[in-house]
Amino acid sequence: MRGTSGGLAAVSALLLSALAGQAAAQTSSPAAWQTVPGPEGTTIVASRWGDGTAIVARCDQGVLTSFVGGTTPIAGPSAFVMAERRGDGPFGDYWRISANGLVAFARTPTAFVRMLRKGGTLDLVVKARTGADRETTVALPGDPAPLDAVLTACNLPVEAPDWGDGAIEWRKTTYDEAKSYYPPKALRDGVAGLVALDCKAMADGHIHDCLVVDETPAGESFGDYAVAMLEREMLVGLTPGSTGPLEGRRFITTIPFMVDSRHRHHPDRLPFQERIEAEALPLLAPTLPLPGQAPAP
Template sequence: MGAAEILALSLGLSVLLAGLAFVGVRAFDARCPDPGLRERAWTLAFHVPAASIALIAIALLAPPPRARPAAANIEVDAVSVTDLTGTAGGFPALPGQTLALTVLACAGLLAALRAVGLVRRLIRLHRQLGQSRDASLATLDAVRSIARDLGVPMPDVQVHDTATQAMVVGLFRPVLILPLALVETTDGRALRAVCAHELAHLKRGDHRALWIEEVSLILQAFNPLLPLIRDHRAAAREEACDAVALSLVGEDVRPLYARALVDALRAPAIDRGTPVLTFTSRRRSFAMRRLKAILSPVPTSGIQPRLAVLGLGVALATVAGAGSIALAAQRAPMPVPMVMATAPAAVVATLPAESLPDVEMPAVAAVPPVEEVAPVAAAAVAALDVPVAAAALVPVPAPVQTAAPAPAAVITNPSWVDRPTPSWPAEALEAGATSGTVALSCLAETDGKLADCQIVSETPAGAGFGAEALRAATRARLSPRTVEGMATEGRVRFNVRMQLSE
């Protein structure tokens, strides 16, 4: 299985994991009153699908397994014939590689559309916030006091005339936007409670988590469950910030704080896809549970709910890891060519011509045999008066004869991954043929693809069945032939039979 097919299957695995995580955390969310613990559970459900894709991508970055051809002798006198029937008028099935690339292309298109939509919403938000102005000294003192109590850096504070609710905008330099109606309220406790809620987001790092969510949603735009999981996580996050704010401002402010939330809910909402931390969160359908938590304090969870979240996380991680390993194991091995060892070439020691004295050699009429040349050569070496080691004669080896390459083994039990799906040839329609049979002989490569296909026979001849069968074979694919667990090449012969549907 190729890398594109594995990546396409990993997208389906991530959707499956998102469904399992949503069902499990939704059941836990209905029974757990602690918003902080529920928010951690939804965070786990949000990131598990991306973890599975990351694991498979890392596995694909590693070198593929190497398949070495076996050195054992292979019987090649067997014949395998597989009949494949094609019917005219049907849609040809897409090969696995083409289908995988189509799925990945669609996922990339959805990601691009979501990224463009996010940019448009950010531009619109920037224009709306361009009308804000600096807050008064009294407002700055109130926000500075709350920031000091929570232990967070003092953010920039702006007042907007037409804003409907307080919000925190920005990643590296957060800005607190306060609506003019809230700043001019007669009771400063409501302003202090709302500001404490927004600064609690900064204390928890929600402004960074928000952008991580947006990037993950863009990369996994194909997953329809992630936006729903993100909305549940945002609702639990708002309840957790409510608990932090009320613990800071006091219990007597709960009714006033609930009234401020109801007023904000009545105002028009901001686009759900805009990465800002608003006072009312994205989905207002969770407001009733939040109001109940504001009016009635929620007790902290004990050890059992925490163990339940831990067990859920272990279960999801196990499923993600096992699925990722199973998909990565389907990667087609990379064939390794066998290197044939050859005898090293002999080295002949020679001396410079000017260092050799003139030697008078007798003329010969014919080349003497080897046994007569050896004594003469020895005498000539003795007459040169040079060291024996330097003038040693090294025999020249005989030429090495290389064996002809062994023919490819014949696959006797082929297993099809993508069968050939021929279309009905136009020549057959013109000739009035209603059926045809073509016998093909192809080389099945180590990745299962067919190459070097040849027509063994074609009946009837000249009706276009052979050309159509060859074209269909280029899109077909076999399960790789393995010898001792290693993928090897092999020759396969099969029949493609086409029948005109009635």
């Protein structure tokens, strides 16, 4: 199953099925977060709205996942999902889509759950590969306590860490560093890019069988160079020679290409001022924890 691991997909299907009977009684008005019974060591909270939208947050043995379910299939294996709580900035990234297309798994579940706990109105937009975008608006429950319990069960702070004045920026790659992996023409022209890859993790931590899910801008060879670069690397935190649930797992990661605009040959060509959100992880590194890996606080 390319959409997600078999066990997690089965659990999501069961949770959505268990909530389905309540859909007729609920509307877009806030429905309480419900604690759903689960195996020992698992904390599950979910809610469902009258249009069939369901949102689930789950801590399983210290690993946090969160996903959104619907009634109309979404083309996979991934889709760009924009989630925005009104009053806050947008929260967008590529999310993995289940094999049946009905479940979208948040790529950074900690940030998503922290946004959900604030309540208010949530706009969800799934960018379609073909046809119209999928848009859903729900009123979130006001009591954050059940979601707080999920975060606490995973030993994650309920509130995002304080990053001071919020003016932290992405580290910009120097021109000399970029020459080793950047498409030459794009580097000469000062073109930045972004690539989403679907890759397989091997038992020893190497990355294999990467597929380009999406790339922008097209025609600059960013996809090919991202695959070549990532397949030379290893996943951070894996023990060499380890076996078990990581082997054969697929994961989604995004690779940004950007170069320091201050290089003497390209003054002011790339005036990037990307700010790091609380959930941001190091530039040019696999950023989606695989099953069995606990997300960083």
